[in-house]
Amino acid sequence: MEKLVSLAKRRGFVFQSSEIYGGLGSVWDYGPLGVELKKNIKERWWRSMVHERHDIEGLDAAILMHPKVWEASGHVAGFTDPLVDCKQCKNRFRADDPRIKGTPGQPDAQCPVCGSKGTLTAPRQFNLMFKTFMGPVEDQAAVVYLRPETAQGIYVNYLNVQQSSRQKIPFGIAQIGKAFRNEITPGNFIFRTREFEQMEMQFFVKPGTENEWFETWRAERMKWVEGLGIRSEKLRWHQHGKDELAHYAADAYDIQYEFPFGWQEFEGIHNRTDFDLTNHQKHAGKKLDYLDPKTNERFIPYVVETSAGADRTTLVVLCDAYREEQVRGEEAAEGGDQRVVLKLKPSLAPLKAAVFPLVNKDGMPELAHRIHDDLRRHFNVFYDDGGSIGRRYRRQDEAGTPYGITIDGQSTQDQTVTVRDRDTLKQDRVAAGKLVEYLTQKLAG
Numbered sequence: 001m002e003k004l005v006s007l008a009k010r011r012g013f014v015f016q017s018s019e020i021y022g023g024l025g026s027v028w029d030y031g032p033l034g035v036e037l038k039k040n041i042k043e044r045w046w047r048s049m050v051h052e053r054h055d056i057e058g059l060d061a062a063i064l065m066h067p068k069v070w071e072a073s074g075h076v077a078g079f080t081d082p083l084v085d086c087k088q089c090k091n092r093f094r095a096d097d098p099r100i101k102g103t104p105g106q107p108d109a110q111c112p113v114c115g116s117k118g119t120l121t122a123p124r125q126f127n128l129m130f131k132t133f134m135g136p137v138e139d140q141a142a143v144v145y146l147r148p149e150t151a152q153g154i155y156v157n158y159l160n161v162q163q164s165s166r167q168k169i170p171f172g173i174a175q176i177g178k179a180f181r182n183e184i185t186p187g188n189f190i191f192r193t194r195e196f197e198q199m200e201m202q203f204f205v206k207p208g209t210e211n212e213w214f215e216t217w218r219a220e221r222m223k224w225v226e227g228l229g230i231r232s233e234k235l236r237w238h239q240h241g242k243d244e245l246a247h248y249a250a251d252a253y254d255i256q257y258e259f260p261f262g263w264q265e266f267e268g269i270h271n272r273t274d275f276d277l278t279n280h281q282k283h284a285g286k287k288l289d290y291l292d293p294k295t296n297e298r299f300i301p302y303v304v305e306t307s308a309g310a311d312r313t314t315l316v317v318l319c320d321a322y323r324e325e326q327v328r329g330e331e332a333a334e335g336g337d338q339r340v341v342l343k344l345k346p347s348l349a350p351l352k353a354a355v356f357p358l359v360n361k362d363g364m365p366e367l368a369h370r371i372h373d374d375l376r377r378h379f380n381v382f383y384d385d386g387g388s389i390g391r392r393y394r395r396q397d398e399a400g401t402p403y404g405i406t407i408d409g410q411s412t413q414d415q416t417v418t419v420r421d422r423d424t425l426k427q428d429r430v431a432a433g434k435l436v437e438y439l440t441q442k443l444a445g
Helices: 002-010 031-053 067-073 149-157 156-166 211-225 275-284 308-320 329-335 362-373 388-398 409-414 432-445
Strands: 014-016 028-030 056-058 081-086 092-095 122-127 129-131 141-144 171-180 195-205 235-239 249-260 260-273 304-309 322-326 338-342 353-357 382-385 403-407 416-421 427-431
Touching: 002 014, 002 308, 002 322, 002 338, 028 031, 031 171, 031 195, 031 362, 031 382, 067 141, 067 149, 067 275, 092 362, 141 388, 149 171, 149 195, 149 275, 149 304, 156 171, 156 195, 195 211, 211 249, 211 260, 211 304, 235 416, 249 308, 249 353, 260 275, 260 308, 260 416, 304 308, 308 322, 329 409, 338 388, 353 362, 353 388, 362 382, 362 403, 362 409, 388 403, 403 432, 409 416, 416 432
Parallel strands: 056 171, 353 382, 353 403
Antiparallel strands: 014 028, 081 092, 081 122, 129 141, 171 195, 195 304, 235 249, 249 260, 260 304, 322 338, 403 416, 416 427
């Protein structure tokens, strides 16, 4: 994991937030390549959920919501983790931290950091929502929360969307947005952070059909994840046991990936029943039932939720793409016999191609700049004329750039260039005027 974190900083994927001030715990900034990769993942999700389907609409709800929303959802009373403190080293932990030996609050409990015994406090409940104040006066009447999930913005807008879009149940609402959780023990790079981005879709169905739709969306979501190019042997399902289920769920499955730190979830599919809409109807005093135009039947819809972490999915893609390889032949002579490469799916790669003049003379830079300027109207491409061609290849391998375009002496004579494939290292000779068509075909999918 350390190697991936180092590469992420070196190549501009992810930086520690506020690094010049020593950083801020488990808050990260996406650099030039990271923001492109994450954007490509989010756009692929949005396209599959909203643009390619007739039964899902998009939404962008506000981060700040009426505080009663979180009372109705159960977050004010129940969105808590058990917290323990070490009185010796002042560190804080979740009470169920597997590193803790003994029972917190008892003399046999041992701090996992300083090793002191009997210094851990008894567990106390800690609410994970960030609290702030709206308006000029900081009192209880002005309390609002940074949303801990995006789903509630969908539920309170479900009738607005349904009526304005003229959708009929079953239909869904999709949203991508920031959420915030004051985690006690965040960590593992961008896996568990206090500020994160969710890609959620809530699918509203007639009661009695939720199990069928639940299985449908399980299959759809695994198919989409595999479409990111993730190795199937690194993926598995995990069904929540009764002790794991959230307060709103009748059934839940996680899609897990085998990270360097073990199997962990990055997307969940949940049968939320009618819990959320029923509670909002009760707390708001507004009818949220649906009238079926065919049967004249009124009911509160059940909800099947698909909830993916955009940051976690980005980490999955990075982990799965990371390779250390030995190369031979001309590649080894030019750039060394070892390389680090991100074998990203080409359509997800932040940069689609890099343009290299072999040397900075004999008309090669001028032609390279013209090719670069032409390509950048169609793709995100990079120009690099620094160092040997082998070193430039290696830099782009680490960036996950699928194609390297080299302009050499022959290029100035016949207007053809060499296109190197990142994964196979195979090189094709392509007419400069055909590069857009060539890359478009290669990047499809």
